[in-house]
Amino acid sequence: MRKLNLLLILFTVSVSAMAQDKVAEKYAATITKEDLHEDLSVLASDALEGRETGKRGQKMAAAFISANFEELGLRAPVKNGNMQSYLQPVELYSSVPGDTYVEVNGKKKKNFEDVLFYGKSGAKKITSADIVFAGKGSAEDFAAVKAEGKAALVFVDNLRSPKLMQNSEEAKVSMLFVVTDSTAESFQNTASRFKRYLSGGRLSLEKPGEGGETQGMFIVSPQVATEIFNTSLDKLYAAAEKGKSGLKKVKAAKIKYQTEQKTKEVRSENVLGYLEGSDKKDELVVITAHYDHEGIKNGEVYNGADDDGSGTSAVLELAEAFVKAKEDGNGPRRSILFMTVTGEEKGLLGSSYYTSHPIFPLENTVADLNIDMIGRIDPKHEENSNYVYLVGSDRLSTELHEISEKVNEVYTKFDLDYTYNDENHPDRIYYRSDHWNFAKNNIPIIFYFNGTHEDYHQPTDDVDKINFDLLQKRAQLVFHTAWVLANREDRIVVDKLQDQKLDKN
Numbered sequence: 001m002r003k004l005n006l007l008l009i010l011f012t013v014s015v016s017a018m019a020q021d022k023v024a025e026k027y028a029a030t031i032t033k034e035d036l037h038e039d040l041s042v043l044a045s046d047a048l049e050g051r052e053t054g055k056r057g058q059k060m061a062a063a064f065i066s067a068n069f070e071e072l073g074l075r076a077p078v079k080n081g082n083m084q085s086y087l088q089p090v091e092l093y094s095s096v097p098g099d100t101y102v103e104v105n106g107k108k109k110k111n112f113e114d115v116l117f118y119g120k121s122g123a124k125k126i127t128s129a130d131i132v133f134a135g136k137g138s139a140e141d142f143a144a145v146k147a148e149g150k151a152a153l154v155f156v157d158n159l160r161s162p163k164l165m166q167n168s169e170e171a172k173v174s175m176l177f178v179v180t181d182s183t184a185e186s187f188q189n190t191a192s193r194f195k196r197y198l199s200g201g202r203l204s205l206e207k208p209g210e211g212g213e214t215q216g217m218f219i220v221s222p223q224v225a226t227e228i229f230n231t232s233l234d235k236l237y238a239a240a241e242k243g244k245s246g247l248k249k250v251k252a253a254k255i256k257y258q259t260e261q262k263t264k265e266v267r268s269e270n271v272l273g274y275l276e277g278s279d280k281k282d283e284l285v286v287i288t289a290h291y292d293h294e295g296i297k298n299g300e301v302y303n304g305a306d307d308d309g310s311g312t313s314a315v316l317e318l319a320e321a322f323v324k325a326k327e328d329g330n331g332p333r334r335s336i337l338f339m340t341v342t343g344e345e346k347g348l349l350g351s352s353y354y355t356s357h358p359i360f361p362l363e364n365t366v367a368d369l370n371i372d373m374i375g376r377i378d379p380k381h382e383e384n385s386n387y388v389y390l391v392g393s394d395r396l397s398t399e400l401h402e403i404s405e406k407v408n409e410v411y412t413k414f415d416l417d418y419t420y421n422d423e424n425h426p427d428r429i430y431y432r433s434d435h436w437n438f439a440k441n442n443i444p445i446i447f448y449f450n451g452t453h454e455d456y457h458q459p460t461d462d463v464d465k466i467n468f469d470l471l472q473k474r475a476q477l478v479f480h481t482a483w484v485l486a487n488r489e490d491r492i493v494v495d496k497l498q499d500q501k502l503d504k505n
Contacts, residue, residue, distance in 0.1 A: 024483045027321045028476045033468040039313035044305035044463050052295025053343045054266035061291050065271040065340050068316050072323045074273030077359050088270040090353045094201035098260030104227050105253045112195040114224050119216010121259035128256045133247050135240045137164045142171035153177040155240040176217040179225045187221040203346040214259050228253045268342040270350045277335040284360050285486045286337045288434050289315045289371045290344030300459040310375030312340050314475035332486035351434035367444045370435035374474040375466040378451030387415040388474050389449040397444035399492045412477040442498050
């Protein structure tokens with residue numbers, strides 16, 4: 001115990017001793033509003049067509065980023081035959097819905113009209129199933145109706161609930177049917193939203209196997225639910241609320257369903273620039289942002305200036321600052337990988353690919369500092385914009401969190417908001433950007449985020465809405481944190497381990 005206390009005292013002293021580093025401040029000051037605006041004006045221009053993964057605009061953005069890395073003199077770390085490249089190829093597969101439907105008492109319910117399928121499909125085949133009503137989808141509800149091997153219909157408030165799928169899988173339900181909308185109108189809004197997302201091609205790293213197992217759920221309209229159980233919606237809701245999963249004296253309809261996905265190959269790229277360190281060059285600090293966005297929808301370009309043109313611009317300017325420091329003989333002791341990743345909007349695909357096919361050993365990766373949306377102000381902070389949300393800094397390394405706090409205290413003096421770091425926060429932000437693929441490999445992370453706003457995932461997320469004073473200052477916070485991580489004597493300690501069971505995006 002005396003040894004542990006001594007270590008804690010020494011650690012506290014080392015953190016408290018952090019003073020203003022005038023050298024670091026010199027290079028942080030090279031991250032300017034003007035340079036950020038110049039970068040972002042290209043990345044979020046209509047000419048780049050919304051940077052949708054695998055599309056022309058994304059390729060143009062990748063070319064712009066790699067040209068910047070080359071001009072800075074960063075090393076191209078990806079081996080491509082006999083050449084070195086800044087581009088790491090990411091092979092993806094696009095799946096679009098095929099002939100998918102549910103049949104209730106011989107009446108076909110069409111995908112995106114009466115039902116919608118969300119998941120992955122195996123071989124195209126018609127499946128007949130007995131269906132039971134399982135309340136709100138608790139483990140007790142599934143057990144009460146002996147749901148194993150049957151389809152089950154549940155009422156839920158939140159489709160993101162990790163417990164729902166976990167409970168249905170543990171109950172060995174053959175197919176899950178979910179009601180999440182209380183009216184036909186709200187279901188149509190949900191169906192339209194999913195149709196826009198899925199019909200554009202759902203991307204994955206793994207090729208869907210034609211003989212594979214169908215996994216996922218059917219989201220159904222309230223009307224379909226009443227037809228299946230020949231029971232009023234009010235009665236179904238009442239049964240769910242009271243925990244009475246089994247509806248007495250109700251005979252469920254005969255149902256059949258079919259799912260189909262059509263697949264094609266899509267090629268995309270992560271963009272990597274490498275700055276070699278000095279005496280600790282085998283250890284690596286990674287700085288990430290995703291450069292893809294939503295593309296063009298209904299003729300409107302979704303430019304994604306904040307999401308995540310802001311983070312991508314910050315990565316470019318951080319790279320320039322560190323390069324200038326090295327040119328002046330003040331280069332980092334540890335190496336730094338500046339990486340803009342593809343496919344975040346499609347399911348964190350680019351970062352997942354990198355951590356499965358790392359260019360540098362993951363065991364040598366000290367930390368990932370991930371930047372996703374740092375150019376705006378969310379409604380909560382309209383009265384005080386001197387803030388940034390931090391997520392994940394304390395999840396794996398107490399030391400990283402303390403360093404982050406001290407860096408902010410010394411240099412940027414933000415009000416650090418940890419709202420989204422709450423493990424019970426319903427938005428589950430910790431699992432929803434590219435840092436997660438590092439965190440689940442027990443690599444400490446910090447996620448920098450300004451929160452959502454009215455232009456989030458809208459065609460109005462444009463450069464003229466960006467607060468460049470905040471973007472500059474937030475980028476400088478990341479720079480100072482990276483500077484300390486890259487130059488301190490000891491590698492930060494991982495004193496907590498990620499629970500792999502939480503990998504439920």
